[in-house]
Amino acid sequence: MPVFLLFFLIWILLSGKITLAVCLTGVAVSALFCLFDRKVLGHAAPSAGKVFGRLGGSLRYLCFLFLEILKAGLVVMKLVFTKGRDMNPELIYFHTGLETNEAKVALANSITLTAGTITVQVRDDLFCIHTLNRPLAEGIEKSEFERRLRKLEK
16 A cells, blocks of 8 residues: 555656546556556565554664764865875775665665765675775774664664
8 A cells, every 4th residue: 555655646746736637547557556566576565564664764764874974074074174185095895794685775875975985886795895095984894874774674
């Protein structure tokens, strides 16, 4: 049911207006998309409790990520203005304990979104990270990002 509501909401937003015809067409199209999603793509419909349970954890993670992005931006700004050209860019490799591809992608994107680090490659559980300076990537192997994502995986 949550997937159906998501499809229907997207239909309404893209339509730009709410009329009886738009709503009836949206119900039909959303039902067809749900059927396609289940039969062709093989996705099982998640329960509403599971969706809303993960939503809270995901929102907390996004708030944490936003704060980390701000803090990293300030650190990089200070590094650029004080050290300038004396930075030592470096590639760092580390293994993660995350199991799902979704969590690994979220970790890679979180690392890239924080200033001063970029995820270069992810292969299985091995991450390659480029950093402007070694201190920017200290503790990345067992970061708070990974801990929070591991909690969301369960």
